Amino acid sequence: MTDTAIGVRVLRAGPLALLQDAGRFGVRHLGVTQGGPADLYSWAWANALAGNRWGAASLEVTVGGLELVAEKDLAFAIAGADLGATLDQRPVPLWERVVWKEGQVLRFASPVSGLRAYLSVRGGFAAEPVMGSVACVMREQLGGFDGLGSKLQTGDQLTVHPAGPSNNTATQQAPSGVRPDFSLEPVLSLLPGAQIAEFSGQSLYDAFNARWKVDERADRMGVRLTGPRLDCRVRSLISEGINLGSVQVPPDGQPIALLNDRQTIGGYPRLGALTPLSASRLAQCKPGQEVRLKATGSGAALQEYRAFRARIEDWV
Amino acid sequence: MSDKLPRLEPAGLDGWIVRLFNDIDEANLSWLAALANRCRTAFGDALVDIVPSYTTLLITFDPLSLSPAEARDRLMVLLDDLEPDTSGVAGGQVHELPTWYDPSVGPDLERVAGQTGLTIEEVIQVHSGKSYRVFALGFAPGFAFMGLTDPGLDCPRLDTPRQRVPVGSVAIAARQTAAYPAATPGGWNLLGRTCARLFDRQREDLSLLKVGDEVRFVPVSREEFERQGGDITPLEERP
Numbered sequence: 001m002t003d004t005a006i007g008v009r010v011l012r013a014g015p016l017a018l019l020q021d022a023g024r025f026g027v028r029h030l031g032v033t034q035g036g037p038a039d040l041y042s043w044a045w046a047n048a049l050a051g052n053r054w055g056a057a058s059l060e061v062t063v064g065g066l067e068l069v070a071e072k073d074l075a076f077a078i079a080g081a082d083l084g085a086t087l088d089q090r091p092v093p094l095w096e097r098v099v100w101k102e103g104q105v106l107r108f109a110s111p112v113s114g115l116r117a118y119l120s121v122r123g124g125f126a127a128e129p130v131m132g133s134v135a136c137v138m139r140e141q142l143g144g145f146d147g148l149g150s151k152l153q154t155g156d157q158l159t160v161h162p163a164g165p166s167n168n169t170a171t172q173q174a175p176s177g178v179r180p181d182f183s184l185e186p187v188l189s190l191l192p193g194a195q196i197a198e199f200s201g202q203s204l205y206d207a208f209n210a211r212w213k214v215d216e217r218a219d220r221m222g223v224r225l226t227g228p229r230l231d232c233r234v235r236s237l238i239s240e241g242i243n244l245g246s247v248q249v250p251p252d253g254q255p256i257a258l259l260n261d262r263q264t265i266g267g268y269p270r271l272g273a274l275t276p277l278s279a280s281r282l283a284q285c286k287p288g289q290e291v292r293l294k295a296t297g298s299g300a301a302l303q304e305y306r307a308f309r310a311r312i313e314d315w316v
Numbered sequence: 317m318s319d320k321l322p323r324l325e326p327a328g329l330d331g332w333i334v335r336l337f338n339d340i341d342e343a344n345l346s347w348l349a350a351l352a353n354r355c356r357t358a359f360g361d362a363l364v365d366i367v368p369s370y371t372t373l374l375i376t377f378d379p380l381s382l383s384p385a386e387a388r389d390r391l392m393v394l395l396d397d398l399e400p401d402t403s404g405v406a407g408g409q410v411h412e413l414p415t416w417y418d419p420s421v422g423p424d425l426e427r428v429a430g431q432t433g434l435t436i437e438e439v440i441q442v443h444s445g446k447s448y449r450v451f452a453l454g455f456a457p458g459f460a461f462m463g464l465t466d467p468g469l470d471c472p473r474l475d476t477p478r479q480r481v482p483v484g485s486v487a488i489a490a491r492q493t494a495a496y497p498a499a500t501p502g503g504w505n506l507l508g509r510t511c512a513r514l515f516d517r518q519r520e521d522l523s524l525l526k527v528g529d530e531v532r533f534v535p536v537s538r539e540e541f542e543r544q545g546g547d548i549t550p551l552e553e554r555p
Contacts, residue, residue, distance in 0.1 A: 028365035028376075030515075030523040031453035031460075130517055140457050141498070142517070194325030194333065238340060239452060239461070241367030241374025243331040265369050265454035273328030298384040301329045305379055 004126035006071050007160030010152050014065025014108065017152040019125055019144045020118075021057040024133035028264050034244060035135030035143060036260050038220050038283035039116050040276060041308065042080030045174060046118035048315040049077035049097050051163065056124030057134045059152070061117045064108040066152070068119075074100040074160065075122040079174070081114025081182065081284055095179045097122075097172035114182035114284040123163035137261050139221070178311075185211075186281045186289075188257075189296035189304075190247060193272035195234055199249075203230040207271055211290040212255070214282075220261040223282055225291070229253030232269045239267040245274035247293075257282055275301040277308060322395050324388055330364065330379040332391055337371040340463070342449045343400075345408070345528045348373055350401035354394045359387075368527045369452040370461075408449075408528035413495060415444065415486050415533040416541035417508035420550040422486070424505035428471055440535060442466045443486075443507060447532040448493055450525050458497035458515030458523035462531055465491050477503030482551055484509045486533060493533075497523070508533075511546030 020043065023036025037043030037060055047056045059066075064083040077097045078085055085092040088104050100106065100121070108117060127134040127145045136144035136151065144150050145158060152158075199207070212225035230253045242248070246258045248268035257274055258266075259282075274282065275296065285291060325333040334351060337344045348368045355366055355375055362381040367374040377387050417440040419425050429436045448462035455461075465488055473489045478501060481487070485496040487504035496502060497514035510533070514524045525531060542548055 025364050027522070028367045028374075029453060029527065030457060031455060032457045032522075131522065142457070147517075191326060191328055193327065194323075194335075238370045238372075239454065240333060240369045240372040241327070241331075243328040243374060243376060245328055263455055264367055265452055272326070273331075275329055298326070298329060302379060302383055305329060309380055 004159040004161055006157045007074055007121060008068050008158040009071055010067070010154055010156040010158065011069055011105065012065065012067040013152045013154045013156070014061070014063070014067075016062040017066045018060045018062075018136040018138070019057050019127060019134055020060045020136060021134050022055045023260065024131055024135050024137075024143070027131050028241070031264050032131060032142070033137055033140060033262060033264055034260050035133065035137040037118060038259050039080050039118070039280040041180070041280040042116070042284075043118045044308075044312045045095065045178060046077050046079035046120035047124070048312050049079065049095065049172060049174060050075065050120035050122045051097065051316070052120055052122065052124050053316055054312065056120060057127060058118045058120040058125065061108050061119060062115060064110045066108040068106045070100045070102050070104055070106070071157075072102050075163070076100050076106070077120050077172075079118050081117045082112040083117045084109030084112050085117065095174035111286065115286050116283060121160050123161040126159040126161045139261060180281065180284075182284050186285060186291045188278040188282055188291055188293050189275045189301060190272045190278070190293050191275060191298055191301055192295055193246070193270045195232065195237075195269040196271055198233045198269060199271065200231045203228075203232070206230065207255075208293055208295060211292060214285045214287050214289045214291065216287045218285075218287055220259055222256045222258045222262055223285070224254060224256045226254050230255060230271075234269045237267045237269060239265045242266045243273055245276065245279035247271045247274065259283060276305055324391055326384070327374055329384065331374055331376040332384070332387060334373045334375065334391060334395070335371060336373075340370045340451065344371060345449060345451070346400035346402050347398065349528050350398055351394060353401060354398070355391070358390050358394055369454070408530060409526070410447075410530045410532075411512070411525060412532050412534045413486070413510040413512045414536045414541065414544055414546075415508045415510045416538055416546060416548075417444075417486075417535055418538065421482070421509040421548065422507040423551050425507050428469070428488070428505050428507065431471055432468055434468065439469065439507065442469055443488065443493065444533045444535050447530050450527050450529045450531060452527060453523060453525070456496075456498055456500050458525065459494060460514075460523075460525040460529075460531070461492055461494055463492040465493050467491070471505050473503040474505065477501050481506065482509065482547070482549070484511060484514070484546065486510055506551065509541070509546060511541055511544040
């Protein structure tokens, strides 16, 4: 690591703030999970708006309660959830680049809409990668600022990479249409999987017509949805690899959408997998919120994903 | 669902599951290894991850480089004249895990003996008496699912998993065996503890055990276990 310096000090850690880059790849065969931002979409925009390239490490702030002070002049962007962020007690605009002067206190209060906010500082946070990534996975004790998978602690000193010259000085605010409205009921796109025909007709009708409630049992591993019981002729499979967004249905008939910190293999039948952007959207849902599922095709999903990546690429 | 194998099954926007077999068998491993090798070559930089498991491979790829249809077409070609990679299997590493079998670190020894109708000594003898193949890694980094254990040792998982299973714990469940690379919750029956370092972030290849490897548990005395750095702290069971 070169020329990194303390840029930010943690005055109050809050319940859950994690360092996340794009995730840990090439190690899934060792049982190591993916990690990375649960809401990839907002994470990518926070980095783009801060002037960082794809993959820079940001903070994923869940629920709020985090207080940070700048130890030198910085710039940042917050995208994703509105957690009532203030800078020296003045509201911070989201989805745009903001100047952060030395000594100013950035505070995340509590959720106004959405659940996870992404804080990208210009240059990106700096930490020693573990298996090619700084993505923090608490369960595996990997990544984060200490390499041991610790969430942010009060008193932590966070290092920041020096920012290169900005090649995007004019537009530092996300255009309209980029910013999701987290108050709308999400309709999550699901790519059907191999076991979809093993579900009863009634269950398939219910899967795509019922309103599914986000359960309290929701974290970075997976989000349990409650609603009508889904019956599958196959009750369990021989364990096999599980991709991001997979919606598995255990014998209790209540689906679980698997997110970034999921187990790498598992043996429950699956309805299919959420598209990457729908998994991102689900990660912003609070327990009790309702979502709907709709089946989609890989053509539409690919077009949507590539358009998102192209827009980010053009921005930086 | 069609029963014809091999079969490609969609796994999201950037993944395919290649199902080669229906049943767990050690002979599957050389076919899965061969396909994994071919995928690495054929996908090159577009490959993100390969997750081998008992009967399948999950292939994930970069959807900016390949569409799902393009990835499927590549996989179809690879499957066309697939041959088992017997060299890969022969090259699969052989490991001996020094294991201290004792009720203080294997608190389920006695119950397993009761359930299987064996004595504790016989349980140890049967478990350490054969070598196992690694079918899959998962659950936690470096956690290797190995099998198959002797039919006489067939034991179901615990009804209620333990909150914390100590690192190195050697366990069995449903004709499989494993050693816990880190302290995690766990529902398997604990027979003892190994001092082998199963997952080490400082080691280049991270996980001691890989899919296809061969593993034998070698009983050692408490003294030998300690001498090799094993932790003899008994498992504390909370009531």
